[in-house]
Amino acid sequence: MLQKTKKRGISDLKIAVVVAQDRNHNIVALKAGTGRVKAEEIDAAIGKYIHPSALLCTDTATNYKKFAKIKGLQHETINERQKQL
Numbered sequence: 001m002l003q004k005t006k007k008r009g010i011s012d013l014k015i016a017v018v019v020a021q022d023r024n025h026n027i028v029a030l031k032a033g034t035g036r037v038k039a040e041e042i043d044a045a046i047g048k049y050i051h052p053s054a055l056l057c058t059d060t061a062t063n064y065k066k067f068a069k070i071k072g073l074q075h076e077t078i079n080e081r082q083k084q085l
Helices: 039-049 062-071
Strands: 015-021 027-034 055-058 074-077
Touching: 015 039, 027 039, 039 062, 055 062, 062 074
Parallel strands: 055 074
Antiparallel strands: 015 027
16 A cells, blocks of 8 residues: 655655666666665666766765765766756
8 A cells, every 4th residue: 555755855655766868868767765765776776777987977965976986987966056057
């Protein structure tokens, strides 16, 4: 039976989906877990799709920084609040 959460945001009742897109617009979207996703869960979900020479562009969540370190990837963060262009 599905339970409805009363609050927005991250919850163990919500499925975390990790999405990656390459420069050719190929997309992979896979379930990484529930609740707050760990770097190891990101790696298990999409790690095999990320080439070692890829540039990883993400929001500022720290789990992506750790994922990039695990995979040896160059990592750039995008902070929408700072209106980076």
